[in-house]
Structure formats: structure tokens, C-alpha cells
Amino acid sequence: MRETYEMGLGARGDEGYEALVAAHEGLDEAQSHALNARIVLLLANRIGDVDELKTILKTARSYA
């Protein structure tokens, strides 16, 4: 089961993607993994809704 999501960043999607990639600059693979984990934890907290978080997790997992 997966949810589909519309663009939530409006016209600034490219800018957001660029920032996400730039955050990893200069890190090795292990450091990038760790950074991704921190980003996920911060975003999960910022979503602030466990049910919605679970839906996102399920959606992401469904592509595995």
C-alpha cells in the first residue's frame, strides 16, 4: 500500500533538491548515512503526526 503525494515545495522544488544534495558535500558514505538518519529523524519530528509518519514509511518501503 502506498500513498501518492503532490508537490509540496511549490515552485522551489529544484532549490530544495539542490540543498538536500549540497548538505552531503564532502562526506564519505558512512557520514552520508548518518546525516540521512539525522535528517529523517528531524523531518519525522517536524511532521508531528505518527500516523502520517507510518504512511510515509510504508510508501517509501513499498519501492524496495
Place this chain on the structure above:
Amino acid sequence: MPAYSYAPQPFVRPPELDGGTTGAPVAIVGAGPIGLAMAIDLALYGIRSVVLDDNNVVSVGSRAICWAKRTLEIFDRLGVGERMLAKGVTWKVGRLFHGDEEVYSFDLLPEDGHKYPAFINLQQYYVEEYLLDRAREFPDLIDIRFLSKVVDHVAGAEGVMLTVETPEGRYDLAAEWLLACDGAKSATRERMGLDFTGQTFEEQFLIADIEMDDSPFGDHGTAERWFWFDPTFHPGKSALLHEQPDNIYRIDLQLDLGADAKFEATEERVRPRIRAIVGDRPFRLDWLSVYKFRCIKLGRFVHGRVVFVGDSAHVVSPFGARGGNGGIQDVDNLGWKLATVIRGDAPEALIESYHEERSHGSAENILNSSRSTNFMTPKTPIEALFRREALRMAHDQPFARRLINSGRLSLPCSLEGFALQTPGEGLVRPGQPMIDAPVGNGWLLPLLQGKFTLVGFGGIALPDVGVRRVGIGQTGTGYATHDDSAGYALQRYGAGVAYLVRPDGHAAAVFHGEVPEAALKEALARAMGRTCERERA
């Protein structure tokens, strides 16, 4: 060498070689699309120019092929738009593939009521040919000199002295202004020692034109822009397909890092690559080239009496078609300003606004094209990982589709917030280019471009302050009015609204309900650079 037949242009002995002078105020270096468009634009404002080019044929190879709607509207004003539209291949749909599966498609002009389409594809040699034909219609205003290489120039506060080398000898040419339209490798720029550094992308791309009777677009039948990430015919890399007139197709292929450009551009290397894309359709190789892309702009476009226009001022990677289109917008921006200054109707400071506005436009183009190029060429495993997962989700996630960047296609930039505009609110905001609409028996934009114009939509009276007045969907007296029977104009601008429009078709000021004469005069003075107040938003 392309199938296009190149007609060598003759060398005509100029008066300077026999002790005479020309007296044209403007010298244009370079007779590519930018130099020729510049000469025509100035001629339309009654300004004489000499165009100098070291070559004697139009563009070798198709090079710039995607011409955007806004550029076509400018070409329309220059008198070549309709010819280009008739010859060019019109398209508006882009399709994006990941592997061999279509991920999504986008329509670049989903609405009706515009004279020009989102894009046409037309080889640069045709663009230059048509511009050259058009320039020849102004024999008293445009003096085009082929096989005339500028080897030196000396610039002063009042003008520029150029040294020109020709098959029949050297001469000096005096001009008030030098416009450097001499391309990415600008000799003018190098002679002045101006810093021109920026981002260079290590990846190389093969650009191939093939001639083929059968359309590779298959059942679609209409020309589109097809872009692949990681197709089976070119694993791990990107590919791009465009259609041009004369059954010529443009294929861009990303090459391996460190690929040998010379080897990659050989026919035995390229043929199998093309074969993999087009299957067993018969084709002929028309033109091959290998590129590295750069994103660079000059710090300043205006250096006293020397002004840089087009690629000499800025280069971008081609994803988004922002090179040639950006250059033509430079021409559009500079032409009326230079003519006004040369006529003595505005201070020389008006030329500074060309630098401000087009440097901003060029920065916007560079930002977009570098993002596209970065997306296409991941530099690290983590970048590749993000891109791969975004592509995987793009097959069914609308948000992810919007993140896939195969080029954000050229749109005109807004000049909002710069010195010439009077701040205001509206459906079209001051600084934005005016939007076309069908009016009367024709189109709106041709009524507004080419000179300062006050245009009113619906019930709003237009006072006479000496600028051209145009009424749309209203009954004005003392000026031409056109009906808005299809309703597009009032839908796009609102009713009871008036705009002061610059000669380049960008809105300079907006008025709601009424047009106070004093406010209009003030906005006009500001748009002509006669006031020095700076109001950055």
C-alpha cells in the same frame, strides 16, 4: 558537413580602405544570430551600424536549434518571426523516460490564444540566413562586412577605434559604440583581459544530427522533446532527442567521464550509438560535435562604450535552451536603450540598466541550467542515490516528477524591482513581459512592441502624453481600439487596467481604474532612465 548548402557571402571593399569614412555610430562585432538581430533592431529604430565578421558563411552546423516563444515574439518584431515559424518544427510536449519506460510528459503551452507556440526547432544556419536576408532590407542602415576580422580596438569615453583586417588590407574604423556579439570565445573580451571564469562540467556530450525519413517519435507522429535517464540503448547515461526541419534529428548523448572527444566524434564510434536509438531505420550522419558545458557570466556587461551581448557576456549549458534565447533577449533589451541614448533622448546611464536587467536574466538562466546539468551528472555516489530513488518514485509520485530535472525550459525573466520599472500590482506585474492575446483581426504584442505604448484594457481612459495609445475592449477616442472578442486579453490583464509598455514589450508601469497624467509622465521618465532613484524590491 551538413546537407544545408552554404552560400559564401562576398567581400565588399569598404570606404575606409580608400581613405573614406562610414560614420555609423555603432560597430557590431560578429554576424551570428545576436549580431544580426542587433543590427536589425537598431535599424528599426533608425540607427546605423556596421557589422563585422571574420567569416563569410552562416553557422556551420545546426548548433542552437530551440527557439522559445518569447524569442519568437522578438523575432516577430524584427520581421523574421513568421518565416521562422513557417520553416521550423513546432513542439510543446516534453516526454521523460527512465530506462525504457515513460515516466511523465509535460505541456509547455497548455492554453490557446497565442500567436507563437512554446517552441520551434530551427537550425541556427536557417536563423542566420533569415536574419541576413532581413538585414539586407536595410541597405542604408546596415553595412555587413564579411571576411573582416577585428584585430584590435581602443576604447575612449566618446567612442571606440577598431582595427580591421581584410583580404584587401587593414583599416581603422571609428564608432561611438562597440557591441561585442562575438560569441563564447569573444576576442573583444579576451583583448580587454576581462575575467570569464565559472563552473565547467567535466562530462562531455556528443551532439549528432542525423537525416532520416522515418520519425523516431513513432505513433506520436508529432515532434516532441524526448529525454531519457539511463535508457537501455545508452546505459547509465542520459540522452535527448529533438526534431528539426528537413528530416534532421538532433541527438545528445552524455559520454563517459574522461571520454576521448576526438574518438567519440568519429563515424564508426557514433553509428552504433545512433543505431541503438533508431533501430534499423536508414539514416545519414549530418553533423557531429563533442561538447563540454560551462556556466559563466561576465561581472559587467557594459564597459564604457563597449557592450557585451549574447554568448560573449554569458555561456550556459544547453539544457533548457537558455543560450540563444537569452542572447536574443539581450538584444531586445539593449536595442531601444542604445537608440534612445544615441538620439540624445536619454542619458548614457540608461545603458547601465541593460547590464542590471540582463545580468539578472543571465544569472537566472545560469542557475537553472547548472541545476539541470548537476542533476544529469551526479558527482558522488550519494547524489546518484538521491537521483535514482527520485526517478524510481517519479513513475507514480507527482511530487517526485517535479524534482526530475532534464532542463527547465527557457522562460523570459521578470525585470521587476529594477530601476526603470514603477512598482505595482496586477495580473501582469511591472517588469514582466506582456502576454500575447488575439485582438481585433490580429495579435496584441505587435501593437505594443517597438515603441513606448500605453495600452488600456476595458473601461479606462488613456491620456495623451505623446506615447502611442492602444485600447483593447474599449471605446477610446483619438487612438486605435481593438476588440477582445475571444475574451483572452481581458482575462489575462483584467478590466479597467492600463499598462505603460517599454519598446521591448516588458511592462514598465500599471494603472488601475484611471491613468493620472502626472503619474504616467513620471513612469515614462523613469522607464527612460531620466530619474536616478533606485527602488529595489
